[in-house]
Amino acid sequence: MEIENLRFLTKEQALELESQFGTPIFVYSQQEIEKRADTALAFPQAYGITVRYAMKANPNSTILKILKKKGIKIDASSYYEVKRALGAGFKPEDILLTSQELPSEDQFKEVILGGTDFNACSLNQLEFFGKLFPSRKVSLRFNPGLGSGGTTKTNVGGNTSSFGIWFEHTNEVKKILKKYDLKVKRVHTHIGSGSDPEVWKAVARYTLEYAEIFPEAEIVNLGGGYKVGRMLDEKSTDFQKIGEPVRQLFIEFFEKHGRKLHFEIEPGTSLVANTGAILSTIMDKVSTGEKGNTFLKLNTGMDTNTRPSLYGSRHPLIVVHKSKESKNTVKEFVVVGHCCESGDLFTQEFGGEISKRKLEDCEIGDLMVMEGTGAYCSGMSTKNYNSFPESAEVLIANDGKFHLIRKRQELSQIFQNELDVESIL
Numbered sequence: 001m002e003i004e005n006l007r008f009l010t011k012e013q014a015l016e017l018e019s020q021f022g023t024p025i026f027v028y029s030q031q032e033i034e035k036r037a038d039t040a041l042a043f044p045q046a047y048g049i050t051v052r053y054a055m056k057a058n059p060n061s062t063i064l065k066i067l068k069k070k071g072i073k074i075d076a077s078s079y080y081e082v083k084r085a086l087g088a089g090f091k092p093e094d095i096l097l098t099s100q101e102l103p104s105e106d107q108f109k110e111v112i113l114g115g116t117d118f119n120a121c122s123l124n125q126l127e128f129f130g131k132l133f134p135s136r137k138v139s140l141r142f143n144p145g146l147g148s149g150g151t152t153k154t155n156v157g158g159n160t161s162s163f164g165i166w167f168e169h170t171n172e173v174k175k176i177l178k179k180y181d182l183k184v185k186r187v188h189t190h191i192g193s194g195s196d197p198e199v200w201k202a203v204a205r206y207t208l209e210y211a212e213i214f215p216e217a218e219i220v221n222l223g224g225g226y227k228v229g230r231m232l233d234e235k236s237t238d239f240q241k242i243g244e245p246v247r248q249l250f251i252e253f254f255e256k257h258g259r260k261l262h263f264e265i266e267p268g269t270s271l272v273a274n275t276g277a278i279l280s281t282i283m284d285k286v287s288t289g290e291k292g293n294t295f296l297k298l299n300t301g302m303d304t305n306t307r308p309s310l311y312g313s314r315h316p317l318i319v320v321h322k323s324k325e326s327k328n329t330v331k332e333f334v335v336v337g338h339c340c341e342s343g344d345l346f347t348q349e350f351g352g353e354i355s356k357r358k359l360e361d362c363e364i365g366d367l368m369v370m371e372g373t374g375a376y377c378s379g380m381s382t383k384n385y386n387s388f389p390e391s392a393e394v395l396i397a398n399d400g401k402f403h404l405i406r407k408r409q410e411l412s413q414i415f416q417n418e419l420d421v422e423s424i425l
Ligand SMILES: *Cc1c(COP(=O)(O)O)cnc(C)c1O
Pocket: 054, 056, 057, 075, 077, 098, 190, 192, 193, 223, 224, 225, 226, 266, 267, 268, 269, 270
């Protein structure tokens, strides 16, 4: 395996960031986020496209605002995300709510009557929506019966997945629509990470079938899940390649049915994964003997990036030397996080086995940059495990200046909601 390189950071920037903000911190690049937004907006399409950012990937309001300025809309996965998007300046009609859990009746009325679109993910959700909001327009998320997730844990289609209305239940859907006089505005699928043009074409074909079954639908949404290579040996999805056959299908649909369907995609990972890095410090170096390993212990861990422990994901690791002269020798290390948990392991095989990584030799106090951490890290973590405070987040703006966009959590914030019940003790 090749040694990984810094992506958007330079060594000088890493050192300067450490001296200004300390470690561990997340660092994001405005320029990189904007570049990915442009790539997504250029996705091949026949009759118009809306790109919705799946904001669960990274909900920091500055990132939301950067994407908003690019004309990108929102895929929200909960009532709370809808509220965060509104707080960042999105209009209600820019937001589509696709949630595993419905909000309370009051919360639901607040967002739907405010103008947010709703995507029903189950027959029960559709029924609940119909009862509260008869005669409205609604979206339908289907599980087309196939998935393409990179791992069994990221697969969100097929009969092992609970996401979406099962494809054989369209008659039940029709009954509910009729009962509440609902109109279908959009049909939607989202089946998980993949980069295979054949799979995307199949998904588009299935989803267009729902547009046929529900003839008033104006929009076809294919969700997200565009696989992104974080490591040098991983491939990224080429939007032009997977998009062109999909565009053709929309044209064929028009020729057959006379309906120009608007197209939507919902990238999360591909918009932000490679636009962020974690800057950490090597805190310790320990050996388990000649037949064992040399471990590097970082001042970050699964409480900041949970993906390796959750999925066995790999992230590029790059040593940045504090001293001027680089040693230029490469050694094999096992890199671990700071939590008291054997699963807090940044170098592992698929499935969780410990593995060694070739890195430049380094000393305690040197910096370690973990790349590919812009998506599903800051927003998805075992936050505060071992009572480590949530890391700060810094943006490198287009002018090269550093901006703190989230402060490091204070100790008191970790337990601010705990209540004193001394009277019973
Ligand atoms: C998570 C999610 C996405 C984005 O998935 P990525 O793999 O990050 O691109 C898009 N749509 C829905 C409905 C989602 O739940």
